[in-house]
Amino acid sequence: MARWCLARTVTVVSITATLSAVAVRYPSCRLPHPLLHPFRELAYSSVPVHWFNFYPVSMLNCYNPNENVHNKAHTSPYPGSKVERSKVPTDKVSWQVEWEDYKPVEYTAASVLAGPTWADPQISAKNFSPKFNEKDGQVERRSLSGLYEVENGRPRNPSGRTGLVGRGLLGRWGPNHAADPIITRWKRDSSGNKIAHPISGKNILQFVAIKRKDCGEWAIPGGMVDPGEKISATLKREFMEEALNSLQKSRAEKEETEKQMNRLFNQEHFVVYKGYVDDPRNTDNAWIETEAVNYHDEPGEYPHFYLLAVAPLNMLLQTRVKMTERCYR
Template identity: 60%
Template sequence: MSHIFFPCRPAISCSHSHPFRASKTVRPIASSCCNPYMTSVWTMLSSAAPHVKSRCPQYPGSSIKRFPVPDDKLDWNQDWPQYDPVSYTAPILLNKPTWADPDIGLFSPQFNTVDGAVDRTSFEGSYKVEDGKPLNPHGRTGLIGRGLLGRWGPNHAADPIVTRWKVDEKGAKIHHSVSQRPILQFVSIKRKDCGEWAIPGGMVDPGEQVSLTLQREFSEEALNSLSLQPSERAELYERITKLFDSPQFQVYKGYVDDPRNTDNAWMETVAVNFHDGSGDSVSELPLQAGDDAGQVQWVDVDSSFALYASHSHFLELVARERKAHW
């Protein structure tokens, strides 16, 4: 939070994704095998739930087929001498982009800790390291190496879910005719890579606070802040800061069942809801697609609206928290 290869970095989420910095470095965004860039609702991501997208037969953006892994062979503690995973690291990583790690052997990262500026800790707790390589905390995936992911171990992303109330011309909340609950709207982007609507989001840069990642990604993807003049950017920053400093709701924090995951590299995300309750911060700003977004618009939060990967689950949790229509 996208795939084939597209200019931007590998996001949480096509799962969720998510990407991008002013330098416009090229990062892979996965194509929609099992629907990639980030996300699955927390109830689906409990430690007891087997990851599914992480075992999709064909690896995103490639012709690589995973070694099939049945549910009863996921656990690393399960003896399985016949396990013969495919090794794959995307060609783009072999060009040694600045946002990616070198191969193990060329360097020795410190896992389960903050390694220099790179946070290699996992929201899942301590993970195993075998032969110098980290092991996916949710078990086998049928593929070793990093695939499309830049970091060995956890690859951290952030998903900002920006919402407002749907109102009539007098500013009164509009209620759904069936549920009788007020309708929320959220800022949604249409991904260029897979054509699906999604929550904007992207990767956490080394040393960057997640709170800044959330703000940066929303500004770049939904408001195209990188193209603004300095005076316009100053006004945008003021409004965005007001919204992102307001009370927020952490929707999810943890492992992401993502098609880009491998035995040695996996996605994790923090999804946070920022609500413009008064309608005077971002609600009045013109949305403009940037980075890997083809389109951007306010969309009604509704269970019938199809979204990229499992983003709809995040919105369901937001609607429940806000006592809104779902």
């Protein structure tokens, strides 16, 4: 799990979307792009787990492909600080546009400069010679978007200017790799039958999300890939830690949860999105990339699977997410 991120309380939710069975694999959908930015350092506490119904909405509603790729990446002040980014006009984001007067602010958080195991040294550090665009020992420095440029020894954000250089809260120079599991199932009644939407007649698909404490927006649980770790291992670990709150379980509970997780995560799955993430922590020299993978519980084998961190059950039937609820983008 990434150690350089802001804390937030986790609430496990299920937002429903009216999709037909054939749409489970989202054939041309880049759905996770706006949802995959949860700050991943957790402050666990006993919080109610809600199942929310989101009617009737396509999961693409949160993503506008015509938006500038840098929206969150221009957030100012920079998260967890009072550092203001240099303003970058929309027409100056691309590196292909010459901008001689561009003077980005330099900032790397003290927690990163302290030299934790998950962070690189400064570029100028003695005996530090990172192999950008390559697998550098256990550290993956290759980008999911292809080759990126290196200027004056520093990698350059392939999606353009952010108004800030250095690493901010991110540990690695260049791409910082994350993994985001999208766990889905069909909504069912007490007899196990699929529930269809009363107007569209389509089955209601549920997926697990978390509500961020810092901004109150919904996001998919996920986290950073540790050095040498396989994406599949990260996906399972992060879902257990964030959505199932496994860090607070007894040994027996963790073992049982592990068995359930192995069955779910070892089944057929589908990579929904791989690539750059527009994130408030991104800088000109460090950015987040993710791989989002859908694991679908088709038979509904885990009716209470996502409620393992549940608190008061009376909260489950009292709240509905309106169409004005914001998803993190």
